[in-house]
Amino acid sequence: MPATILIVEDEPAIAELVALHCKHAGYTVKVVHAVLDARDAVDEALPDLIVLDWMLPDKSGIDFARELRKDDRTKDLAILMLTARAAEDDKVRGLEVGADDYVTKPFSPKELIARIKALLRRAAPESSDEPIEVAGLRLEPAAHRVSGNGTELKVGPTEFRLLRFLMSRPDRVMTRQALLDGVWGDHVFIEERTVDVHVRRLRIALEPTGHDALVETVRGGGYRLRKR
Amino acid sequence: MPATILIVEDEPAIAELVALHCKHAGYTVKVVHAVLDARDAVDEALPDLIVLDWMLPDKSGIDFARELRKDDRTKDLAILMLTARAAEDDKVRGLEVGADDYVTKPFSPKELIARIKALLRRAAPESSDEPIEVAGLRLEPAAHRVSGNGTELKVGPTEFRLLRFLMSRPDRVMTRQALLDGVWGDHVFIEERTVDVHVRRLRIALEPTGHDALVETVRGGGYRLRKR
DNA sequence: AATGAGTGTCACAGAGCCGTAACATCATTG
DNA sequence: CAATGATGTTACGGCTCTGTGACACTCATT
Known part of the structure; x- marks a missing residue:
């Protein structure tokens, strides 16, 4: 129907x-x-x-x-x-x-x-304010806070939205364009390479967790957040 | 293209x-x-x-x-x-x-x-994102990931597309030309022998599974992925 | 005005990937 | 068994993609 x-x-x-x-x-x-x-x-x-x-x-x-x-x-x-x-x-x-x-x-x-x-x-709304937990990371939208393995992480605004977007679809390869659309919004004209730079900044921000390679590169495809 | x-x-x-x-x-x-x-x-x-x-x-x-x-x-x-x-x-x-x-x-x-x-x-058609499982292999298009018997396999971009194409039609002999069309796209000028090289690279990538001869050669015909 | 954080872009270098050629090996046929 | 053609295997030059540091600009605060 x-x-x-x-x-x-x-x-x-x-x-x-x-x-x-x-x-x-x-x-x-x-x-x-x-x-x-x-x-x-x-x-x-x-x-x-x-x-x-x-x-x-x-x-x-x-x-x-x-x-x-x-x-x-x-x-x-x-x-x-x-x-x-x-x-x-x-x-x-x-x-x-x-x-x-x-x-x-x-x-x-x-x-x-x-x-x-x-x-x-998808019946479930994605922009919920519920905390998300993936791969040992915990992201609280309301508090605008990220912690990994107990320690709080310092994450900038853009990196925060980027991480949130990646965590909302873990294990899934996101093209740079998809990330631009989802994190920056459609109809924004930003170089795709800029995504790379913010991914780097995010990786640096996530370093204190100990886990490395949380954000994986898929050559020719985009980026992906490991589910576990 | x-x-x-x-x-x-x-x-x-x-x-x-x-x-x-x-x-x-x-x-x-x-x-x-x-x-x-x-x-x-x-x-x-x-x-x-x-x-x-x-x-x-x-x-x-x-x-x-x-x-x-x-x-x-x-x-x-x-x-x-x-x-x-x-x-x-x-x-x-x-x-x-x-x-x-x-x-x-x-x-x-x-x-x-x-x-x-x-x-x-955006206009590019999205082919089915459902995971495929054949012969103990599991290929997840969305995550761009291949695993065999639980272990994750390192598969390059072209090999990934090749494997996906073969898995979508298991047990069926694919001529080199069909593989070129399906994996590389129509109207691509590439030597048929190049397929051989990528098949080899795919075989190497699949070695960690233990099963060998997953990709079979059909002499004079092409290649085929064993169904089980 | 000075400072500092945040952001987007660029240039460069290195890593990875690709297609091809060349040679080795195998299967088939007579 | 020899000949022939098909396939396996390896190496390599060229190219694309990505990581990374630097830089300019904005904006808010001092």
Whole structure:
């Protein structure tokens, strides 16, 4: 049975574009243009995923996302936020208000669908604030703290996000592009080689643990965090 | 396997600039100056990506993009739109109907190439990421890792692809040409004997498993991976 | 203004990988 | 058994990729 997607988007052109691609991808689609209508739609039939614009006529998409997170019924609803480019990445990342993912406008339809699919596939939200433990490392998002084998590690901001991203998918080879997308955000123009430098900085930061080669290089592929 | 890029741009100076940078980045380039010519070019040889100017003499680039999206053959074609700065972001955002990304003029060549690279990478098809197990070997595409009887094996990039290809069709005799096509890609000019060398390297890589003759030679035929 | 941390980019060197040639060995055929 | 062709094995030059240190720039704090 096809998943249903609720699109909350003011601008008709974008709403139509998104709806078109979702339909084409085989999903059932419902479009509303304001938060008020969105509430009704959610009450009426719980969708599997909400594509939510950041800027809406009656209320901020963020507020609506917060609101959804508070309600038990919609607490685990997958939310994909649409943001304007002006809304800087850091801002968005800093405000992480419960959206499971976000896409900046203008977006590629292909990318949008890919992210929707990804969200629907994994029920578990990845940006949880729960501590992660992998390979003897412990990362606490809330406290912004990393420790390995009991000792606390000094990890810079970028390295922290990099490590978090790697730990969220241990044992999996991440291409430099994937890391750029996941750690720095899409639509950012940074040399791929820059990833190498931050990987080095991360490795140095992880040295006090004693374990070396926690972050492995896959030649021609990217990097991978050892699971154990 | 260089990707081919079709540039649809009226202004000669810009067309040349873009073409130059694309060529320099190793892509095959074709330049046309109007939508009419672009249609022919697409019909003749499907490009991997189109750099499309917003303003064209005979027809709007947007209309052409819409047109491309409707055709099944070109539905998933990567489109990078070039827009004048005058066309303000909001306008672009609103009207954006199928371009995968866009760059405003004047643009930095670096950014342009970065975006092109990103688009082409994203367009690359992802083959199944499920682990394969054959003859005591376990190959995990996502982790880019091979293990035999519990021990991890050190396998180079080409050998990895070779093994993956063989494991995906166990017990089946693969000619050297089939291996070249499947592992190296079609239309690659490489000596068939090179396959032999990589098969040897693969055999060496698989030695730690204890089992020998996992990769069998079929005289006059090619190679085959034993199923068990 | 000075300082220091954080970041992105670059250049260089070394390591690893690749395709090929050349020679050795094996299988098949007569 | 000799001849012939196919395959195994090794070595090597060239090239790509990665590690690493240095540097400039920004931003916040002093």
